[in-house]
Amino acid sequence: MLKNKITELFNIDYPIVQAPMAGGVATTKLVAEVSNCGGLGTMGAGYMTPEQTREQIREIKQLTSHFFGINLFVPNEFTVSQDEIILADQILQPIRKQLDIPPSNGMEIPKYKNVLETFNQQIKIVIEEKVPVCSFTFGIPSREVIDVLKKNDIITIGTATTVREAIEIEKNGLDMIVVQGSEAGGHRGNFMNGCQESLVGLMSLIPQVVDNVNIPVIAAGGIMDGRGLMASLCLGAKGVQMGTAILTSSESGAHQVYKEAVLNAKEDQTVLTRSFSGKWARGIKNKFINEMHKEEATLPEFPVQNTLTQPIRKAAASQNNQEFLSLWSGQSPRLAKNQTVDTLIKNIISQANKIINNN
Amino acid sequence: MLKNKITELFNIDYPIVQAPMAGGVATTKLVAEVSNCGGLGTMGAGYMTPEQTREQIREIKQLTSHFFGINLFVPNEFTVSQDEIILADQILQPIRKQLDIPPSNGMEIPKYKNVLETFNQQIKIVIEEKVPVCSFTFGIPSREVIDVLKKNDIITIGTATTVREAIEIEKNGLDMIVVQGSEAGGHRGNFMNGCQESLVGLMSLIPQVVDNVNIPVIAAGGIMDGRGLMASLCLGAKGVQMGTAILTSSESGAHQVYKEAVLNAKEDQTVLTRSFSGKWARGIKNKFINEMHKEEATLPEFPVQNTLTQPIRKAAASQNNQEFLSLWSGQSPRLAKNQTVDTLIKNIISQANKIINNN
Numbered sequence: 001m002l003k004n005k006i007t008e009l010f011n012i013d014y015p016i017v018q019a020p021m022a023g024g025v026a027t028t029k030l031v032a033e034v035s036n037c038g039g040l041g042t043m044g045a046g047y048m049t050p051e052q053t054r055e056q057i058r059e060i061k062q063l064t065s066h067f068f069g070i071n072l073f074v075p076n077e078f079t080v081s082q083d084e085i086i087l088a089d090q091i092l093q094p095i096r097k098q099l100d101i102p103p104s105n106g107m108e109i110p111k112y113k114n115v116l117e118t119f120n121q122q123i124k125i126v127i128e129e130k131v132p133v134c135s136f137t138f139g140i141p142s143r144e145v146i147d148v149l150k151k152n153d154i155i156t157i158g159t160a161t162t163v164r165e166a167i168e169i170e171k172n173g174l175d176m177i178v179v180q181g182s183e184a185g186g187h188r189g190n191f192m193n194g195c196q197e198s199l200v201g202l203m204s205l206i207p208q209v210v211d212n213v214n215i216p217v218i219a220a221g222g223i224m225d226g227r228g229l230m231a232s233l234c235l236g237a238k239g240v241q242m243g244t245a246i247l248t249s250s251e252s253g254a255h256q257v258y259k260e261a262v263l264n265a266k267e268d269q270t271v272l273t274r275s276f277s278g279k280w281a282r283g284i285k286n287k288f289i290n291e292m293h294k295e296e297a298t299l300p301e302f303p304v305q306n307t308l309t310q311p312i313r314k315a316a317a318s319q320n321n322q323e324f325l326s327l328w329s330g331q332s333p334r335l336a337k338n339q340t341v342d343t344l345i346k347n348i349i350s351q352a353n354k355i356i357n358n359n
Numbered sequence: 360m361l362k363n364k365i366t367e368l369f370n371i372d373y374p375i376v377q378a379p380m381a382g383g384v385a386t387t388k389l390v391a392e393v394s395n396c397g398g399l400g401t402m403g404a405g406y407m408t409p410e411q412t413r414e415q416i417r418e419i420k421q422l423t424s425h426f427f428g429i430n431l432f433v434p435n436e437f438t439v440s441q442d443e444i445i446l447a448d449q450i451l452q453p454i455r456k457q458l459d460i461p462p463s464n465g466m467e468i469p470k471y472k473n474v475l476e477t478f479n480q481q482i483k484i485v486i487e488e489k490v491p492v493c494s495f496t497f498g499i500p501s502r503e504v505i506d507v508l509k510k511n512d513i514i515t516i517g518t519a520t521t522v523r524e525a526i527e528i529e530k531n532g533l534d535m536i537v538v539q540g541s542e543a544g545g546h547r548g549n550f551m552n553g554c555q556e557s558l559v560g561l562m563s564l565i566p567q568v569v570d571n572v573n574i575p576v577i578a579a580g581g582i583m584d585g586r587g588l589m590a591s592l593c594l595g596a597k598g599v600q601m602g603t604a605i606l607t608s609s610e611s612g613a614h615q616v617y618k619e620a621v622l623n624a625k626e627d628q629t630v631l632t633r634s635f636s637g638k639w640a641r642g643i644k645n646k647f648i649n650e651m652h653k654e655e656a657t658l659p660e661f662p663v664q665n666t667l668t669q670p671i672r673k674a675a676a677s678q679n680n681q682e683f684l685s686l687w688s689g690q691s692p693r694l695a696k697n698q699t700v701d702t703l704i705k706n707i708i709s710q711a712n713k714i715i716n717n718n
Contacts, residue, residue, distance in 0.1 A: 001718050162627045163693065182541060183560035197627040201542035201560030203590060204581035204690035208626050211693065222563035231562060231590035234714050267567050268521045268556040331563035334522065334570065355593050356718040359360050 001230075002352060006176065006216050006238040009155060010133065011067050013038030014349055016229070017178075017218055019243030020044030020071030020135070021186065021328075027253035028056050032063030033341045034246065041066075042135065046073035050121035057129045069133030069157070072122055074141050074191075075115045078301040085109060088308055091295050095288060099315045099324060107311075110303050120145075127152045135159065138279075139191040140172045147173075157218070159189035161198035166209045166217070168192060176216045178241050179209050183222030185244050185270065185330035187281040195272065195280040202232065210236035224335035226351025244330040250340045257322045261286075265333035276313070276326040278305030284333070287323035288312070360589075361711060365535065365575050365597040368514060369492065370426050372397030373708055375588070376537075376577055378602030379403030379430030379494070380545065380687075386612035387415050391422030392700045393605065400425075401494065405432035409480040416488045428492030428516070431481055433500050433550075434474045437660040444468060447667055450654050454647060458674045458683060466670075469662050479504075486511045494518065497638075498550040499531045506532075516577070518548035520557035525568045525576070527551060535575045537600050538568050542581030544603050544629065544689035546640040554631065554639040561591065569595035583694035585710025603689040609699045616681045620645075624692035635672070635685040637664030643692070646682035647671070 007015050018034040020026055022044030031041030043060060045053045053070075060068055089104055096103060123145055126134050134149055135157035149156050150173070157176045158169030166177050180189045181202030190198035200208075202221050210217050219232035220241035232240045246252060248259045265284045274280045275292035279302040283289070292299075299305045316324035329336075337344070366374050377393040379385055381403030390400030402419060404412045412429075419427055448463055455462060482504055485493050493508055494516035508515050509532070516535045517528030525536050539548045540561030549557035559567075561580050569576050578591035579600035591599045605611060607618045624643045633639045634651035638661040642648070651658075658664045675683035688695075696703070 163625065164627065181560055181562060182558070183563045193627050196630070199541070199558075200626050200690050201540055201581055202562040203540060203560065203578075203587055204542045204626055207584070207586050208691060208693045219562075222560055225566070227566050227594045228562060230593040234589040234593055235586045266522065267559050267563055268523065268552050271555070331559050332567060334567045359715040359718050 001233050001356065002349070004238045006218065009175075010040045012040050014345060015233070015239030016040070016345060016348065017069070017239060017241040018042050018246050019186070019220060019241050020046070020137075021243055021247060022046035022071070025247055025252055025254045027251075028059040028063060030246070030249070030251045030253060030341070031068055032060050033251045035064045035066035035068045037342045037345045039345055040069055040133065042069040042071050042133070044071050045122060046071065046137070048122070050118060050125060053122050054125045054129065057125065057131055061129075067132040069135055070126055070131045071135045071137060072119060074136050074139035075112065075119050076138055076302070077112050078304065079112075080109070080300045080304045084300050085304065085308070087298075088300050088305060091292070091299070092308060092312065095291060095312055095324060099312060099319065099321070101311060101315045104308070104311060107307065110307055115303065123149070126154065133157065135178065137187065137189045140169060140174070143172070160209065161188060161190040162193045162200060162205075163208050163212050165190065165192050166213050170213045170215050174215070176218060177209065177213060178218045178220050179205050179237070181205050181219070181221030183331040184220050185282045186328040187277070187279050188272070203235070206232060206235035206237050222330045222332040224332045226348045226355060229348055230352050230355045243328075244333060244336055245344060246341065248336045248338050249344055250338065255317050255325065257317075257320045258325055258327055259338065261322045261327045262329050262333050262336050263338060265329060267331050267334055270329050270331055270333070274299060274305070276306065276309050278302035281326070281328060282330065284327035284329050286325070286327060360592050360715065361708070363597045365577065368534075369399045371399050373704060374592070374598030375399070375704060375707065376428070376598060376600040377401050377605050378545070378579060378600050379405070379496075380602055380606060381405035381430070384606055384611055384613045386610075387418040387422060389605070389608070389610045389612060389700070390427055391419050392610045394423045394425035394427045396701045396704045398704055399428055399492065401428040401430050401492070403430050404481060405430065405496070407481070409477060409484060412481050413484045413488065416484065416490055420488075426491040428494055429485055429490045430494045430496060431478060433495050433498035434471065434478050435497055435550075435661070436471050437663065438471075439468070439659045439663045443659050444663065444667070446657075447659050447664060450651070450658070451667060451671065454650060454671055454683060458671060458678065458680070460670060460674045463667070463670060466666065469666055474662065482508070485513065492516065494537065496546065496548045499528060499533070502531070519568065520547060520549040521552045521559060521564075522567050522571050524549065524551050525572050529572045529574050533574070535577060536568065536572060537577045537579050538564050538596070540564050540578065540580030542690040543579050544641045545687040546636070546638050547631070562594070565591060565594035565596050581689045581691040583691045585707045585714060588707055589711050589714045603692060603695055604703060605700065607695045607697050608703055609697065614676050614684065616676075616679045617684055617686055618697065620681045620686045621688050621692050621695050622697060624688060626690050626693055629688050629690055629692070633658060633664070635665065635668050637661035640685070640687060641689065643686035643688050645684070645686060
């Protein structure tokens with residue numbers, strides 16, 4: 001059960017994929033370490049410039065000779081008026097005050113055409129640098145992008161939160177699907193369904209997806225150990241993608257305060273919020289989420305809100321203040337441990353084998 | 360793996376418990392059939408009078424010599440003013456109009472002391488009739504109730520939606536815990552956590568609960584087949600409780616229109632609503648839920664709202680109108696089939712054995 005089509009295609013020992021965790025958690029060191037320990041490391045390039053993207057790919061190549069992946073955000077068109085930005089900025093003012101940071105002045109707001117241009121350059125770099133695996137979140141890339149990646153023998157992966165989205169990914173010719181359950185931490189990958197409709201638990205989501213597609217399915221959301229791995233395989237997935245479990249590892253780039261917040265959190269303390277980025281995401285409840293809650297519906301779209309909150313998250317990090325950081329976490333924080341990636345993966349596999357042998 | 364402490368204690372062949380499904384779905388015939396086919400049937404007595412409770416227990420005993428269970432709603436104190444009732448009743452008027460039924464007149468609104476009195480009488484009947492298993496939803500019964508059941512060798516089960524609730528159930532001396540994942544259809548069993556906080560997927564909930572209690576855990580929510588059973592066992596549960604999967608069976612008492620709604624539904628079409636009963640519950644979206652949505656927060660508490668909507672649900676049933684029925688369903692309706700209980704259970708076990716042998 002632990003050897004299957006995805007371990008074969010990824011050329012890895014164990015059907016474990018590291019979730020991309022864009023924004024500093026998945027450092028080049030972490031990505032390479034996961035691949036060196038028998039899983040598939042994935043760099044989260046969603047927030048990177050083309051230059052950073054190329055640089056980090058090259059760094060990872062220096063650190064591992066194994067397969068690794070890159071994750072890109074599929075650009076979604078957005079429009080935002082100057083008034084909306086001014087209002088959203090005013091909403092953030094009381095929070096800046098608490099952190100003792102100055103009002104924002106002439107912040108550069110991203111434009112769709114630039115986001116798209118960055119994405120296209122990243123695709124070019126992925127091909128030039130021959131990254132073995134390229135996964136996508138927030139939608140399906142254009143036919144041309146998929147075709148050129150496939151022509152270059154790059155394995156493509158889409159992210160789905162419902163059966164409908166999974167079917168659409170297969171129809172567009174991608175090679176695999178990450179199915180994201182409602183348990184998952186971080187951003188929701190829904191792109192056809194609304195966020196609420198997309199909150200389907202993995203116990204329900206995995207079997208309903210595998211019954212409706214032919215390409216391999218990788219399960220994501222709340223999976224932390226050998227029990228979660230084996231459960232996902234029983235439900236029909238070929239592998240698992242793990243975020244929270246790896247985020248607290250010694251090699252992860254997560255801020256110490258963030259790691260501790262996850263290590264101390266309980267299963268009933270995460271919530272969905274769009275206050276940090278403009279897209280719904282699951283994280284541990286803190287002051288920022290609570291104070292922004294009533295404004296949540298009216299905030300600008302991703303990535304505009306993300307840009308507006310950047311100085312706040314940066315200041316919170318440098319002040320070691322978890323109350324204003326985005327503490328993305330899945331629903332299993334009680335299972336998180338501070339251990340090396342090597343120990344984590346070894347424990348997962350030994351626990352999985354114990355379950356297999358008990359049958 | 361399929362034989363364990365719960366199959367032993369329940370004296371059953373397979374670790375499969377039928378969810379109580381109060382309100383006409385779990386007929387005496389269905390309950391007995393599940394027990395006769397090697398699982399544990401459970402009668403949902405939450406809405407029954409003491410007389411009905413005794414009658415149905417006796418009917419089941421006529422139909423099976425195997426163990427079966429009874430599920431009771433733990434009464435929660437509630438107060439409701441005359442003004443609230445009038446307002447709630449007005450909100451329902453446009454819906455009554457659509458169904459062509461007269462305005463309610465002098466409906467008898469339940470009082471807490473009567474609800475409690477019924478519950479206490481039900482406990483007495485459970486003991487007198489020697490029902491082997493007694494499970495509870497919406498809270499933990501008093502110490503005296505637990506003690507008297509245990510003194511009479513009745514196995515007691517509590518329902519938890521979070522680790523905190525599971526720990527509390529164990530602390531109060533109950534014998535087992537049903538953990539209800541966010542995937543589950545019907546009423547949420549949360550009693551210490553709020554509804555939103557209690558929406559934890561089984562992939563996260565099962566392992567975190569089993570790590571924190573010593574009594575056996577039964578998983579509920581979205582489990583429909585051998586894959587779900589095996590996944591639950593891998594995560595540390597000793598058995599599964601299945602509702603939606605059994606609701607569409609030939610022997611179930613669900614209205615034909617209700618069965619068809621489930622058989623045609625998709626995983627992204629269920630929502631949480633408190634419009635039917637005053638307690639949050641998961642069901643398939645329909646006109647009633649949509650039209651009541653904006654009033655949802657202000658409706659009276661359970662069981663008052665339940666009483667107010669009863670004539671509506673009754674009329675909808677007799678008019679075969681699914682738009683005003685409570686179509687409780689978990690998040691896996693794509694896996695529902697119209698088959699006999701015997702076939703369902705045989706298929707679950709053969710699929711589970713196939714998974715075991717593939718390992």
